[in-house]
Amino acid sequence: ETGVTQTPRHLVMGMTNKKSLKCEQHLGHNAMYWYKQSAKKPLELMFVYNFKEQTENNSVPSRFSPECPNSSHLFLHLHTLQPEDSALYLCASSQGLRGRGTEAFFGQGTRLTVV
């Protein structure tokens, strides 16, 4: 399998649940990202990992907790979410080389609904 794969594709969870989103990339990239897309808003960068180290946390609430065990896998652990957290969560990867301006490759996203 190639590219960036996200599971699950759809998730419905209650506000007291704990769940995790998974992302896997088979492109040999060194940087991985979580983005959030809410209705009628631009994609918002949440977290960046470069060579497994978190290099960016874009003021994301602590109820979202990322984990990057290796450069091919990225998780987003969710707990005590709010209904306004319902959105499309997109994972992306890139070569992660500074100064190159290389494009990011996106997964298909997880459509999260918090009830």
Add this chain to the structure above:
Amino acid sequence: DQQVKQNSPSLSVQEGRISILNCDYTNSMFDYFLWYKKYPAEGPTFLISISSIKDKNEDGRFTVFLNKSAKHLSLHIVPSQPGDSAVYFCAATKSNFGNEKLTFGTGTRLTIIP
């Protein structure tokens, strides 16, 4: 404050004609610009990019134009095909940051009418 703006939420174009999607940015530090295309139920896919040292980049039916003085870029698709119907996102970054700071617009939904 939205640094990348796509002021047209939707655009309809006849098949075979030219589609022009517009994007404006406010941050003069941006020096690398990208267009992504998104189909329903899929993630965005990279389409074409342009560095600020150029004012035009062409790839097949797709051409991106950059007007730095106006802080404006546009994507031209010619001829437009039904498969081009999708949401198009403009994104910008400062290339020193690689892709860590991609700032996206809200997207324009393009519909190609057969």
